[in-house]
Every structure is written in structure tokens, then in C-alpha cells.
Amino acid sequence: xxxxxxxxxxxxxxxxxxxxxxxxxxxxxxxxxxxxxxxxxxxxxxxxxxxxxxxxxxxxxxxxxxxxxxxxxxxxxxxxxxxxxxxxxxxxxxxxxxxxxxxxxxxxxxxxxxxxxxxxxxxxxxxxxxxxxxxxxxxxxxxxxxxxxxxxxxxxxxxxxxxxxxxxxxxxxxxxxxxxxxxxxxxxxxxxxxxxxxxxxxxxxxxxxxxxxxxxxxxxxxxxxxxxxxxxxxxxxxxxxxxxxxxxxxxxxxxxxxxxxxxxxxxxxxxxxxxxxxxxxxxxxxxxxxxxxxxxxxxxxxxxxxxxxxxxx
Amino acid sequence: xxxxxxxxxxxxxxxxxxxxxxxxxxxxxxxxxxxxxxxxxxxxxxxxxxxxxxxxxxxxxxxxxxxxxxxxxxxxxxxxxxxxxxxxxxxxxxxxxxxxxxxxxxxxxxxxxxxxxxxxxxxxxxxxxxxxxxxxxxxxxxxxxxxxxxxxxxxxxxxxxxxxxxxxxxxxxxxxxxxxxxxxxxxxxxxxxxxxxxxxxxxxxxxxxxxxxxxxxxxxxxxxxxxxxxxxxxxxxxxxxxxxxxxxxxxxxxxxxxxxxxxxxxxxxxxx
Numbered sequence: 001x002x003x004x005x006x007x008x009x010x011x012x013x014x015x016x017x018x019x020x021x022x023x024x025x026x027x028x029x030x031x032x033x034x035x036x037x038x039x040x041x042x043x044x045x046x047x048x049x050x051x052x053x054x055x056x057x058x059x060x061x062x063x064x065x066x067x068x069x070x071x072x073x074x075x076x077x078x079x080x081x082x083x084x085x086x087x088x089x090x091x092x093x094x095x096x097x098x099x100x101x102x103x104x105x106x107x108x109x110x111x112x113x114x115x116x117x118x119x120x121x122x123x124x125x126x127x128x129x130x131x132x133x134x135x136x137x138x139x140x141x142x143x144x145x146x147x148x149x150x151x152x153x154x155x156x157x158x159x160x161x162x163x164x165x166x167x168x169x170x171x172x173x174x175x176x177x178x179x180x181x182x183x184x185x186x187x188x189x190x191x192x193x194x195x196x197x198x199x200x201x202x203x204x205x206x207x208x209x210x211x212x213x214x215x216x217x218x219x220x221x222x223x224x225x226x227x228x229x230x231x232x233x234x235x236x237x238x239x240x241x242x243x244x245x246x247x248x249x250x251x252x253x254x255x256x257x258x259x260x261x262x263x264x265x266x267x268x269x270x271x272x273x274x275x276x277x278x279x280x281x282x283x284x285x286x287x288x289x290x291x292x293x294x295x296x297x298x299x300x301x302x303x304x305x306x307x308x309x310x311x312x313x
Numbered sequence: 314x315x316x317x318x319x320x321x322x323x324x325x326x327x328x329x330x331x332x333x334x335x336x337x338x339x340x341x342x343x344x345x346x347x348x349x350x351x352x353x354x355x356x357x358x359x360x361x362x363x364x365x366x367x368x369x370x371x372x373x374x375x376x377x378x379x380x381x382x383x384x385x386x387x388x389x390x391x392x393x394x395x396x397x398x399x400x401x402x403x404x405x406x407x408x409x410x411x412x413x414x415x416x417x418x419x420x421x422x423x424x425x426x427x428x429x430x431x432x433x434x435x436x437x438x439x440x441x442x443x444x445x446x447x448x449x450x451x452x453x454x455x456x457x458x459x460x461x462x463x464x465x466x467x468x469x470x471x472x473x474x475x476x477x478x479x480x481x482x483x484x485x486x487x488x489x490x491x492x493x494x495x496x497x498x499x500x501x502x503x504x505x506x507x508x509x510x511x512x513x514x515x516x517x518x519x520x521x522x523x524x525x526x527x528x529x530x531x532x533x534x535x536x537x538x539x540x541x542x543x544x545x546x547x548x549x550x551x552x553x554x555x556x557x558x559x560x561x562x563x564x565x566x567x568x569x570x571x572x573x574x575x576x577x578x579x580x581x582x583x584x585x
Binding site for chain 1: 319322323325326327329330333334336339340343355356394397398400401403405407408410413416418420421423425426427428429430431432433434435436437438440441453454456457461464489514517518520521524525536539543544550553554557558560564565572575576582
């Protein structure tokens with residue numbers, strides 16, 4: 001978290017002498033040469049793909065035998081109940097954003113009280129975030145089975161009315177997937193927020209304490225407002241995650257089932273493009289996803305610039 | 314009152330740690346049971362621990378091939394991406410070119426773009442290049458995906474390096490490549506290590522791209538292989554848990570020894 005504000009210091013901070021020896025004759029050229037491999041990689045994977053995904057979305061057929069169909073793929077997309085279900089499932093998954101934020105913030109506030117062993121707790125709480133979603137999803141797929149560990153434990157505790165077919169019933173499946181995602185992402189929130197809270201200037205807190213403010217008032221009036229930019233930024237990143245990085249959970253936990261009730265947009269793109277070979281439909285779905293994501297990306301850039309500006313003052 | 318709340322906070326955090334670690338415990342204890350022992354008692358600890366599942370993963374599954382593929386994909390894409398990102402970041406911070414602010418802004422936007430949106434064009438490209446079922450297909454894709462964050466990361470770090478150091482070297486007549494090798498890189502050891510870890514985790518854990526581009530058994534990475542074999546061995550939970558455990562073991566071991574690098578690196582995207 002010790003990264004500098006990404007602001008241009010070239011104008012003020014770095015007035016370089018103008019007279020140079022031989023190497024400086026190269027100064028117009030070498031930066032471009034150095035940046036070229038990275039630019040090439042990014043141009044291929046991002047720019048090329050952007051242009052092509054839009055183009056492919058206007059074609060039908062498989063690679064090699066494509067024919068132009070205009071916007072027909074988009075029409076077909078919104079008439080496909082599996083696509084609309086997938087889209088709605090992504091929107092439902094957005095509910096993890098407030099949950100992870102509030103839980104993460106609450107835990108970070110507790111950790112920030114300097115409770116004994118907090119460093120160790122934080123290491124353990126962060127651990128799930130590091131682990132592969134594939135492997136952990138497999139473990140959860142057994143834990144959440146109808147006859148799995150969770151339901152067995154609930155029965156043993158005489159709470160069988162709480163037991164459900166977590167992954168097998170269309171009613172509960174998105175709820176269960178959300179639970180697994182929250183389990184994995186919470187540690188990220190806790191670490192982000194506790195680092196931000198630690199960086200709040202001590203004078204602010206001391207001044208409030210002298211004024212006789214209670215712990216809770218200090219948290220609500222000083223700590224949380226002080227880190228509000230980080231909170232906003234975190235929520236945007238979580239929203240992007242819920243929208244576009246949940247494929248692994250769905251694939252491993254349910255395979256989109258039962259009967260596509262847990263499909264998400266990524267899963268839809270995967271199935272249509274690579275299992276059914278409908279590259280045009282998959283590309284159209286990707287463009288729709290990109291369109292929704294771009295709203296979040298604009299917000300993300302906006303909050304990021306605001307944060308930089310504020311921290312630079 | 315004070316003591317009570319101290320106890321309460323401890324209980325809360327211990328409960329949270331228990332929830333965080335429980336799936337890991339479930340995975341290990343299941344991996345050590347025989348399938349019939351698991352069916353009888355899926356919850357408790359293994360009464361007669363056995364390593365037969367671990368053995369079966371290696372003998373019945375092409376697990377070593379997948380591991381080798383994962384290692385090759387991870388090492389190659391992380392090394393190449395890190396190297397070209399260092400070069401680019403150095404040029405951006407210490408060189409004088411126009412358009413670098415635009416480049417940086419585009420770069421930050423790319424960090425947030427969902428990889429799935431790039432999947433169909435990259436797939437079509439790899440089909441045309443005859444790279445499907447070959448590791449270079451995923452290595453190229455991963456490399457491109459890793460560059461934006463890596464550049465962001467190095468640019469932020471290089472800006473912290475005192476410019477007098479670099480300028481002193483220039484005034485002595487050193488060329489840019491020499492300054493990079495002798496001044497900048499020696500200062501960047503810990504930072505580079507942190508970034509390598511973050512990037513390696515991404516590639517090691519990645520599933521979607523690996524599933525799409527590597528469809529033959531011999532070309533799969535660990536995550537793709539394990540995720541696919543789950544369907545085939547669905548009734549043998551201990552075997553699947555053994556494979557899942559082995560697939561995350563390298564990361565878990567790395568985390569135990571270098572957790573501060575993980576934490577620092579994986580939260581750097583939030584840096585101001």
C-alpha cells in the first residue's frame with residue numbers, strides 16, 4: 001500500500017539539465033523501444049480483441065465459415081431465456097458487494113482496536129483470497145451437497161429446518177454461490193480496510209478523544225469518512241468481480257445447473273462459444289458484458305483520479 | 314465491561330478464522346479417508362488416515378503432466394510479462410516521451426477489463442495460428458493480461474526512486490540500459506518478487522482461458538485438469554479432494570513463508 005500517487009511529476013519535480021552527452025541523442029527513441037514489447041502485448045490481447053469481438057458479434061457460423069448477419073445475434077441473445085437468466089444472475093450476485101463491504105469494514109474496525117494477535121488473525125483471514133477458486137469450489141461443492149457436511153451438521157444440531165439442497169435447488173443455488181464468493185473475497189476487504197484505517201492520522205483520533213467522543217462516534221464520524229474513497233473503490237472492484245470474474249465458482253460448483261438456473265454471463269459465453277461453437281452469439285454476449293462493465297470501469301477511473309488528487313493535496 | 318468486550322472480540326475473530334480455514338480442513342481430512350469411510354462419516358476427522366488417494370491421483374490421473382504444464386505456463390508468462398513491464402515502466406518514468414499519460418490512463422482502464430470479453434477473438438486467432446492445445450496459446454494470452462497491472466505496479470515503485478540517483482548516473486555518461494541494470498533493478502528486488510508472486514498466483518489459479526484453449530488431456534494445466542476430472546470421478550470425493558489439495562499446495566506453502574509479499578502485492582491495485 002505504499003504506492004505513490006500516480007501523478008505526473010515530470011513538469012515540476014524533475015527538471016533535467018538540457019545539455020547531454022552522447023546517450024542523450026537517443027532520448028527521443030529509447031523510451032519507445034523499451035515500451036514497445038509491452039505495447040505490442042497489450043495491443044494484441046486488448047486492442048485487437050476489442051475490435052474483433054465487436055466484428056465477430058455481427059457474424060454467424062463457426063470460425064472459417066462466417067457470414068454477416070448484422071445485429072441478429074443481439075436479437076437472438078435477448079430472446080434466449082438462458083441469456084436473460086445469466087444476466088439476472090450476475091445482477092443478483094451484485095448483492096455480494098454491500099455484504100463484503102460491510103462485513104469487511106466491521107472486521108477491520110475490530111482488528112483496528114489493536115486486539116491481541118490481530119496480525120495473525122489477519123493472515124488467516126486473508127488466506128482464502130490466495131487459494132485457487134477451482135480447488136476451494138470443489139471442496140464447497142461437497143460441503144454443500146444435499147447429503148453433505150453442512151446439512152449433516154445442521155441435522156446434528158437439530159436445525160434441520162435450515163437444511164436445503166444448497167446447490168441442487170434453483171431457489172438456493174445463487175445464494176449458495178454468493179456465499180462461497182463472499183467466503184473467498186472477505187479477507188481482501190479486511191486487509192484493504194484495516195490498512196487504510198491504520199493510515200488515518202492519529203491527531204484526528206486524539207482530538208476527538210479529548211472532546212470526549214465515544215469509540216463508536218469516532219468510527220462513524222472520523223474513521224469511516226476518512227477512508228471513504230477506499231471504500232468506494234473497493235465496492236467498484238467487487239462489482240466488477242461479481243459481474244465478470246465468477247466463472248470458476250459456477251463451473252465448479254454447479255456447472256450452470258440445475259437446468260441453467262445458475263448460469264452467469266461468462267458461463268453463457270463459454271458454453272455458446274466453445275461448447276456449442278456459436279462464436280457470433282458468444283461475441284455478442286461479450287459485447288453486452290463489456291458494455292455493462294464499461295459503466296463500472298468509468299466509475300473506477302473516476303474514483304481513482306479523485307483519490308489521487310485528494311491524496312496529493 | 315472492558316474484559317467482556319475483549320473476550321467478545323477474540324471470540325469473533327477466532328470464529329472468523331475457523332470459517333476461513335474450515336474448507337481447507339475439510340479438504341485435507343477428506344483426502345485422507347477411503348471413499349467408504351467418507352460415505353459413512355463425511356464430517357469427522359479420518360479415523361484411519363490413508364495416503365492411497367494421493368497415490369491414486371498420480372497413478373490414475375495425468376497429474377504430473379498437468380503440473381508440468383502449469384509450471385511451464387506460469388514461469389514463462391510471468392517472466393516475460395515481468396521483463397517487458399520493467400522495460401516499459403522504466404521508459405515511462407525515466408524517459409521523455411509524449412503520450413505517456415495517455416498510456417498510463419489506458420493501462421489503468423485495462424486492469425479492470427474482464428478477460429472473458431477478449432476470449433472469442435483470441436480463440437479465433439489461436440485457431441488460425443494452430444496453437445489450440447498448445448501452451449503458447451495460453452502463455453501469450455496470460456502475458457498480455459499481466460502487463461497492465463505489472464506496469465502500474467512498477468511505475469508506482471519507480472516513481473519512489475530518488476531521481477538524483479538516476480540523473481547522477483546519466484551525467485556520468487551511462488546509457489539507459491546501463492542505468493536500468495546498475496541502478497534501478499538492484500533497488501527493485503523485493504518489489505519484483507512481490508509482483509512475480511501476484512502474477513504467478515493469477516496464472517496458476519486461472520481456469521476459464523485454460524479450459525478453452527487447452528482441450529486435450531496432455532496439454533491441460535492443473536486447474537483445468539482437476540476441474541474437468543471432477544465430472545468423471547464425481548462419486549469419489551476423497552480422490553478429488555486429494556487432487557484439489559495437491560493443486561493448491563505450492564501456493565499454500567509459499568503463503569506460509571512469504572505472506573507479507575502476498576498481502577502487499579495483492580492489495581497494491583488499491584494503492585493510491
